[in-house]
Amino acid sequence: MDRSDSGAVGVVTARTADVGATYRAALPVAGRRVAVFGSGGPALRHASALLNAGAVVTVVGTSVTPALADLAARDLIGWCDRDFRAADLDEIWLAVAATGNELVDRAIADACSNRRLWCLRDNGPSRRAGGAGRVVLVGGGPGDPGLLTVAGSEALRSADVIVTDRLAPLSVLADLPGHVEIIDVGKIPFGRAAAQEDINRILIERASQGRIVVRFKGGDSFLFGRGGEELLACEAAGIPVSVIPGVSSALAVPAAAGIPVTHRGLTQGVTVVSGHVPPDHRSSTVDYRALAAAGTTLVFLMAVTNLDAITTALIGHGMAPDTPAACIADGTLRTQRVVRSDLRGIAAEVADHGMKPPAITVVGAVSRLSEQQLASTYSDGGSVVGHRGLDV
Ligand SMILES: C[S@@+](CC[C@H](N)C(=O)[O-])C[C@H]1O[C@@H](n2cnc3c(N)ncnc32)[C@H](O)[C@@H]1O
Numbered sequence: 001m002d003r004s005d006s007g008a009v010g011v012v013t014a015r016t017a018d019v020g021a022t023y024r025a026a027l028p029v030a031g032r033r034v035a036v037f038g039s040g041g042p043a044l045r046h047a048s049a050l051l052n053a054g055a056v057v058t059v060v061g062t063s064v065t066p067a068l069a070d071l072a073a074r075d076l077i078g079w080c081d082r083d084f085r086a087a088d089l090d091e092i093w094l095a096v097a098a099t100g101n102e103l104v105d106r107a108i109a110d111a112c113s114n115r116r117l118w119c120l121r122d123n124g125p126s127r128r129a130g131g132a133g134r135v136v137l138v139g140g141g142p143g144d145p146g147l148l149t150v151a152g153s154e155a156l157r158s159a160d161v162i163v164t165d166r167l168a169p170l171s172v173l174a175d176l177p178g179h180v181e182i183i184d185v186g187k188i189p190f191g192r193a194a195a196q197e198d199i200n201r202i203l204i205e206r207a208s209q210g211r212i213v214v215r216f217k218g219g220d221s222f223l224f225g226r227g228g229e230e231l232l233a234c235e236a237a238g239i240p241v242s243v244i245p246g247v248s249s250a251l252a253v254p255a256a257a258g259i260p261v262t263h264r265g266l267t268q269g270v271t272v273v274s275g276h277v278p279p280d281h282r283s284s285t286v287d288y289r290a291l292a293a294a295g296t297t298l299v300f301l302m303a304v305t306n307l308d309a310i311t312t313a314l315i316g317h318g319m320a321p322d323t324p325a326a327c328i329a330d331g332t333l334r335t336q337r338v339v340r341s342d343l344r345g346i347a348a349e350v351a352d353h354g355m356k357p358p359a360i361t362v363v364g365a366v367s368r369l370s371e372q373q374l375a376s377t378y379s380d381g382g383s384v385v386g387h388r389g390l391d392v
Contacts, residue, residue: 027118030054033091037084037108038098039064041173041182042122044164046096047077049174052145054334060088061099065184066194067166074356076335086111098122123178133207135234137227139220139246140168142253144332148172151244160211163202167218167249167358181206196226200233207239218358220248224274224301250299253331253360257338259367261297266365269296275303275361279313292317297364304329304357308347314363315343324368329359340367 032055036047039061047068050057058078059068072079080088084104089095095112097105097119105121112119136155141147148156148169156162156172159180164170166186173182183202185194199215206213221227221243234241250272254261261270271294277284291298292314303310307327315321321344329337341349343363350361 027094029094032056032093033058034094034096035060035088035092036096036098037061037088037104038096038100038122039068040098040100041065041184042098042100043096044068044170044184045173045176045182046098046120046122047071048170049172050094050096051076052171055094058088058092060084066186067164067170067184070166070186084108089115089117092117095119096122132240133210133212134240134242135203135207135213135215135230136242136244137215137221137230138217138244139222139225139227139248140172140216140218141247142219142249142256142332143167143169143330144256145169145172147247147252147332149244149246152246155214155244156216158212159214161206161213162216163199163206163213164216165218168216169218196229200230203230203234204237204239207234208237217246218249219252220246223248223250223272249331249358249360250301253328254299254326254362254366256332256336257326257328259326259328259362259369261299261362261366263366263369266369267295267297269294270299271296272299272301273303275300275306275310278306278309280309288313289317292319297362297366300361300363302357303361304350304355304359307350307361310361311343311347311363319343319363323363324365325361325363326367327355327359327361329355329357331358331360 029050030053034050034055034057036043036050036057036059043059043061044065044067047057047059051071058080059072060080060082062081062083064079068079071077089111095108095117097108099105105123109119109121138152138155140152153172156176161181161183162173163183163185185199185202203213203215215221215230217225217227219225227243231241231243251261262268271291273286273291279286279288300310321342323343325343325346326338326340327346327350337355339349339353339355346361
């Protein structure tokens with residue numbers, strides 16, 4: 001392959017695992033069509049890594065996991081809800097056979113071989129001998145794999161089982177050893193959701209088998225992440241459990257858009273709020289009168305659907321309608337988008353621009369600070385520097 005015509009923005013490391021001797025190669029997949037055959041954990045980790053490397057990914061498989069369905073719903077990947085057809089190999093540069101069915105994977109690999117098309121095979125996990133089982137709750141950061149902590153990364157590398165959410169940096173899963181079992185329990189807002197009790201049961205069952213289980217989440221496990229519930233469930237079951245904190249989207253996503261949540265002379269605090277229910281909902285426990293008067297930056301998570309009701313309540317309780325506001329979707333990812341307005345207009349702007357979750361809305365004077373004003377406060381060299389986002 002010629003790197004020059006693709007821009008070679010991203011690479012993926014390939015192993016020809018089924019042909020005896022292996023050869024590792026970096027493939028310039030950026031901008032090129034690739035197909036992943038399968039619908040479970042192995043398909044998820046390859047699709048995520050290829051997506052992160054800039055490939056145009058189509059997943060072919062029935063009953064896909066929640067995280068794959070979520071990537072398709074956000075138009076980040078294509079999804080054909082059916083089994084493999086030979087015509088799927090037309091016009092792609094690379095195939096991944098990860099159906100979990102040895103015969104089907106072999107048929108895909110043979111069809112690729114006939115066309116001189118590279119095919120990676122992933123046979124999924126094989127059990128390692130058991131020792132003492134335990135659970136590690138790993139906060140994965142807001143999405144950019146560069147924001148996964150060193151400790152989190154090491155925990156993933158030593159895991160036998162990874163129980164993952166959809167907002168964790170999924171592309172890092174592709175580099176893990178083949179024996180690792182990946183279980184996707186991603187919760188999609190208003191969509192398919194694994195019950196928390198089922199997730200707790202999976203963690204406890206797998207750890208009871210003597211396996212090292214990593215619970216892998218977006219951001220930090222203890223900020224709207226149900227990490228506390230999982231910690232208590234493991235402790236109640238007598239399973240050793242530890243916590244590796246993560247970089248929370250509540251702070252990192254505004255930062256990636258050039259918004260410091262506090263700024264000397266502008267605000268002395270920040271309040272992080274879940275907007276998953278509107279202010280007048282019977283299960284809302286947030287005091288919007290106090291929020292409107294707090295004088296801190298307000299950071300709303302899970303608030304896209306209820307943004308109009310939230311901003312109306314804040315204005316109704318006396319907050320100035322011209323308070324600056326910004327909404328950031330897909331923060332730290334290459335698809336990051338930012339809209340800026342004021343409290344009065346932000347909900348309409350978000351709707352007009354078709355902003356979808358995951359998104360964070362920041363309300364307060366800091367939302368008006370531009371990247372140019374802040375340029376001197378950032379250092380170059382971090383992977384996030386390139387992800388400041390498209391102001392739309
Ligand atoms: C269930 S909460 C989990 C928060 C997570 N534990 C954390 O500390 O970041 C999910 C919400 O976090 C926010 N979020 C997470 N990742 C994001 C991202 N990359 N860009 C924008 N918002 C994000 C969105 O508001 C999303 O609806």
